Amino acid sequence: MSRLTLPPQATQVGLAVDVAAFAMHGGELRVLLVQRGALPHARDWALPGGFVYPGEELHEAALRELRTETTVQLEPRHLEQFYTFGEVNRDPRGRIVSVAHLAVLPHGTVHVTAGGHTLGAEWLSAHQPPALAFDHHAILDKAIGRLQLRLEYGNLAMEFLPDTFTLPELQGVYEAVLNRRLDKRNFRKRLLSQGILTPSGERRTGVGRPAQLYRRAKHARIAAL
Structure with a gap:
């Protein structure tokens, strides 16, 4: 059997992944960025990412790059492909297509340092990031x-929180992601009417009145889009 060959006009394309990994820190939406240690864009901030290995699934490549370029070893609470970036001149090394992934890291993922060939890694403001490479x-x-x-449409806000949380904490996630304030009464009314939350039977004590704790209802899963 003859081997299939590409037509002479076919473009040689490199396949890569980039990961936009998010977490909540101090009531602010943060994105995990790394400082590149190699050309092009050496010392510039960038999303974790790199080339896909032969025989490697795309989600496996995304996890490998996330764990190699930083010290984050925890399994994301959520990981999905969300867009393909393939502009002709997006990378000075040649025609490289990147399959971008969105990740939500577990609550409490704060400390991170550089790994592999990166010079640094930090959780920085998602809405006001520094200048980025590529x-x-x-x-x-x-x-x-x-x-x-x-x-x-996907109930993803709860992935930023521990298993039990208060309504103000949940509203804080919405406000941080949307980058705007929400009316407290309307927010609570809408969320509780959707049936995606269930009281945990516990309250959080501290300063002021003990707050009711909630968790995700068993039937409320992250919806596919």
Whole structure:
């Protein structure tokens, strides 16, 4: 049997992944960024990412790059492909197509340092990031838009929180992701009417009145879009 060959006009394309990994820190939506240690864009901030290995699934490549370029070893609470970036001149090394992934890291994921060939790694403001390498500003903007859509149609906000949480904590996630304030009464009325929350039977004590704790209802799973 003859081997199939590409036509002479076919373009040689490199396949890569980039990961927009989010978490809540101090009531602010943060994105995990790394400082590149190699050309091009050496010392610039970028999303974790790199080339896909032969025989490697795309989600496996995304997890490998996330764990190699940073010290984050925890399994994301959520990981999905959300867009493909393939502009002709997006990378000076050649024609490289990147399959972008969105990740939500577990509650409490704070400490992170550089790994592999990166010079640094930090959780920085998602809505006000520093200058980014390649087209990573466009990737981050698209990821935030996807995240905002997921709040309304995928119940993703709860993935940023521990298993039990208060309504003000949940509202804080919505406000951080949407980057705007929400009316407290309308927010609670809408969320409780959807049937996606159930009281845990516990209250959080501290300053002021003990707050009712909630958890995700058993039937409320992250919806596929």
